[in-house]
Each structure stands twice: as C-alpha cells, then as structure tokens.
Amino acid sequence: MRPFRSARTVLLLLSLTLLLGGCRALDFYDRTLEQPAPPGMAPPYEMAMRSLPEYRIEPPDILQIELLKLVPIPPYRVESYDVLQMKVLNTFLDQPIDGYFLVEAEGTVNLGPAYGTIRVVGMTVEEAQREIKTKLEQVLARPEVSVQLARASGMQPITGPYLVGPDGTVNLRQYGSVHVSGKTLTEAKLALEKHLASFVDSPEVSIDVASYNSKVYYIITEGAGQGDNVVRVPITGNETVLDAISQVQGLSQVSSKRVWIARPAPGGYGCEQQLPVDWVAITKGGATATNYQILPGDRVFIASDPVIAFHTTVSKIIGPVERVLGFGSLVGSTVRTFQLTGVRQTTF
Numbered sequence: 001m002r003p004f005r006s007a008r009t010v011l012l013l014l015s016l017t018l019l020l021g022g023c024r025a026l027d028f029y030d031r032t033l034e035q036p037a038p039p040g041m042a043p044p045y046e047m048a049m050r051s052l053p054e055y056r057i058e059p060p061d062i063l064q065i066e067l068l069k070l071v072p073i074p075p076y077r078v079e080s081y082d083v084l085q086m087k088v089l090n091t092f093l094d095q096p097i098d099g100y101f102l103v104e105a106e107g108t109v110n111l112g113p114a115y116g117t118i119r120v121v122g123m124t125v126e127e128a129q130r131e132i133k134t135k136l137e138q139v140l141a142r143p144e145v146s147v148q149l150a151r152a153s154g155m156q157p158i159t160g161p162y163l164v165g166p167d168g169t170v171n172l173r174q175y176g177s178v179h180v181s182g183k184t185l186t187e188a189k190l191a192l193e194k195h196l197a198s199f200v201d202s203p204e205v206s207i208d209v210a211s212y213n214s215k216v217y218y219i220i221t222e223g224a225g226q227g228d229n230v231v232r233v234p235i236t237g238n239e240t241v242l243d244a245i246s247q248v249q250g251l252s253q254v255s256s257k258r259v260w261i262a263r264p265a266p267g268g269y270g271c272e273q274q275l276p277v278d279w280v281a282i283t284k285g286g287a288t289a290t291n292y293q294i295l296p297g298d299r300v301f302i303a304s305d306p307v308i309a310f311h312t313t314v315s316k317i318i319g320p321v322e323r324v325l326g327f328g329s330l331v332g333s334t335v336r337t338f339q340l341t342g343v344r345q346t347t348f
Helices: 002-021 125-136 185-196 241-246 279-284 307-347
Strands: 062-067 082-091 099-104 108-110 115-119 144-151 162-163 169-171 178-179 205-211 216-221 229-234 254-264 273-277 299-304
Touching: 062 185, 082 125, 099 108, 115 125, 125 144, 162 169, 178 185, 185 205, 216 241, 216 279, 241 254, 241 299, 254 279, 273 279, 299 307
Parallel strands: 216 299
Antiparallel strands: 062 162, 062 205, 082 099, 082 144, 108 115, 169 178, 216 229, 254 273, 254 299
C-alpha cells in the first residue's frame, strides 16, 4: 500500500504545482494592436450597422429565376401538341371556327366535321394560315382566316428555383447551363438573357436569391479539453454577437465569459484580427460597443472555463495512472488473499 500512497502523493503535489503556477498557451497575438481604430475603420456594431457589399452568387445558393415572356425565335415551326388560336369569318353558322385547337400527335388539326383535318406540323404560323385558308376555300366562300400560336409545347418553362452547382453554373435543362458564380444579380441577369437569346425572342429575366447558402459564419465553442464544437450558420447581413450566440442556445456549462470574433484578414495581408467581446456589458448592461456586427467568414469563439479545462486535463493525466495503480492494488490484494487462505488451510 505504501507505493500506491506515495504515487498518489506525488500526483497530488504535481497537480497543486500546476494549479498554483498556472498554464499558459502560446499566443502569437500582438496585444499592442488593440489600439482604438480610426472612426472610418472601426468595426460595425449593434448601433452602427453597415450594409454588406453587393451580394455575389456562389455555390450552393438557390436562385429564383423567372422568364417574364416565353416567345420562340421567329420563324417558329409548328410541332405536335402545340396549341393554335384560330378565328375564321364566313363559316357555317352551326359550325363556327373560333377558339383554341390542339395540334395532334399526327401533326394535324381538326377543324370540325364540315371542314375535316389539315396537316400543319413543320410549317410556320404564316404557312399554316395559308394552308388552312386553302383547305377552307374548298367548302366556304371567301373565308377570312387568322391563326396565332397560343402555346408552344417545345418551349419548356424556365420559371422556378435553381441550385448553383459546384461548378458555379445553373442548369436550365433543355436550354443548357449558364455560369453565374462570382456575379452580382445584375450581372447574372445579363448573362442569362444573353444565353437565352439563342432560344427565346427578346428574353426578359427576373432573378433573385431564394436561399443564401454560400455566405456563412462560424460559432466555435471550446470544449474544456473535451473537443470543440463548430456550428455553421448562414448570414443574412444583420447579425450581431448576441444573435450568433443565440444560435447555440447561449453559453454552455463548460464555457467562460471570454468571447471574441476572429475575423479573417483581407486578401494579401497576413495579420489576424481579433475583436474582444465584453459579454457582461452587452448582456447585463445593454452596452452595444462590443456587440459587433457579424461579417461573412467570421469566427465567433467562446473560450472554455479555465478551471473546468484544468480539471479535465488533470483527470486525463491522473486517470490512466489511477487505473494502473488500482489494478496493481487489486492484484496484490488477490495474491495476499490466496496466501492467507493457503496458510489457514495448512494450519487446519
């Protein structure tokens, strides 16, 4: 038992030494950078919010695209299952021709019992009108024919939501793909209209972002030596630190009140930017100075409680040793039990 007690004493003294001496992690952050920034460069906060730069589309955003008019490029040739609007004057009174007529699978339209059917597939609207007039002149005197294309079956509707793929394009199905990644909504609108001009006459496109999925920020909760938790949250442009922490239901049981924003440096600058948050001030005091506005790519870091972190570290160090010593003590007790049992049996 004495070796076991001695080991426990050494571990206890080591733990007290670490507790009194404290633990310091390597930190390359230069505290001299924590100088008041000029007013124009101060980070935005709750009472001084700023609009984000013009949104640029990236995967995996979802776009709502609407084609305001779907008119095929002339001359359009009639196809099966197209719908033609026809109006004919000087017809029989009991069999007028005035309405919508479906081009059947055989490529013909049925004008009625008195007029029969006529094949129009492959013709332009003007050619179909002349052909129908020629057909009606066989049974009518001086028919006046008007034909318009009411619906083109070959023109697939475009309106709907579209996911921006990993390659930065939206797939418009039979109309092909258009690259929109990195473009603003205005630039994407022009790109879509230019592409659709090969299929549609004078296309007019309306585009909006249905789901903002590409611009995000991260909430990192330090786990006091038990692993960190990372939550990815889409950004809408009006979040603050309080909004971010509300996404993880507040501070956890292992968290301290040390919170800061780690903001990625602009391109070409190898410096880190940390914005310390006064948690007590922005919650209990209602202060807004450190309730910073969240920007895309920010890391909201919640540090762990140092006491809990120290307890976890010591437990990780002492736990294996205690198990080994406990196993040794169990083996020793078992051996002594067998020895005493053997002595008693011999004496008896």
